[in-house]
Amino acid sequence: MGRAAGRILVVENDLMLNHMFRQMLEDLGFFVVTAASVEAARHAIDTVNLDVLLADLALGAGPDGLAVAREALEKNERLRVVIASGHPQPSDLSQGMAFLQKPFTIAQLARMVQG
Numbered sequence: 001m002g003r004a005a006g007r008i009l010v011v012e013n014d015l016m017l018n019h020m021f022r023q024m025l026e027d028l029g030f031f032v033v034t035a036a037s038v039e040a041a042r043h044a045i046d047t048v049n050l051d052v053l054l055a056d057l058a059l060g061a062g063p064d065g066l067a068v069a070r071e072a073l074e075k076n077e078r079l080r081v082v083i084a085s086g087h088p089q090p091s092d093l094s095q096g097m098a099f100l101q102k103p104f105t106i107a108q109l110a111r112m113v114q115g
Contacts, residue, residue, distance in 0.1 A: 005029035006051030008113060011041040011068055012084075013059050021054065024106050025113070038063050045072045050079055052113050054100075057085035066090060069097060082112045 008030045012018040015036060022032045033048050035041035038059055044050070045068075053072050055065035069081045073094070083093060086102040093099055100112050 005114065007031045007033065007048060008052040008054060009041065009044050009048065009050050009072075010034045011038075011053070011055040011059065011065060013037065013056065017056070021109075024109055025054075027106065028110050028113070030113070038068055041068050042071065045075060050076065052080045052082065054082045054084060054109075054113060057083055057087060057090065066092065066094070066097075070094060080113065080115065 005028055008025055010018060010021045010025065010032060012021060013036050018034050018036055022034050025032045033044050035044050053069055055068050057065045059065055059068070065083050069083060072079055073081060081097045082100050083097055084100040084102055084104070089099040098112050100108065
């Protein structure tokens with residue numbers, strides 16, 4: 001395998017999608033860390049030097065993917081953030097965040113996370 005494309009955190013509470021996104025991103029050359037909860041995401045944000053955050057918008061009860069992304073950006077303003085959802089793009093998407101409509105192809109994912 002070649003050089004890693006970067007370190008990416010996938011925050012997705014659906015474990016099947018979490019695994020599928022991991023596989024897609026590893027195929028693109030990323031070192032992938034996954035989190036199925038907000039707590040796990042916060043831990044990864046605090047302990048891993050991330051390049052990209054891919055977060056599902058709806059994460060169950062509690063904070064959503066936008067809240068997690070905003071927390072991550074406070075700690076790393078250079079972080080590339082992609083919010084994914086099967087729902088319409090939220091109107092309060094912060095500047096600098098990209099939106100990826102589910103379902104998506106690996107080519108669409110690659111364009112978003114690689115810049």
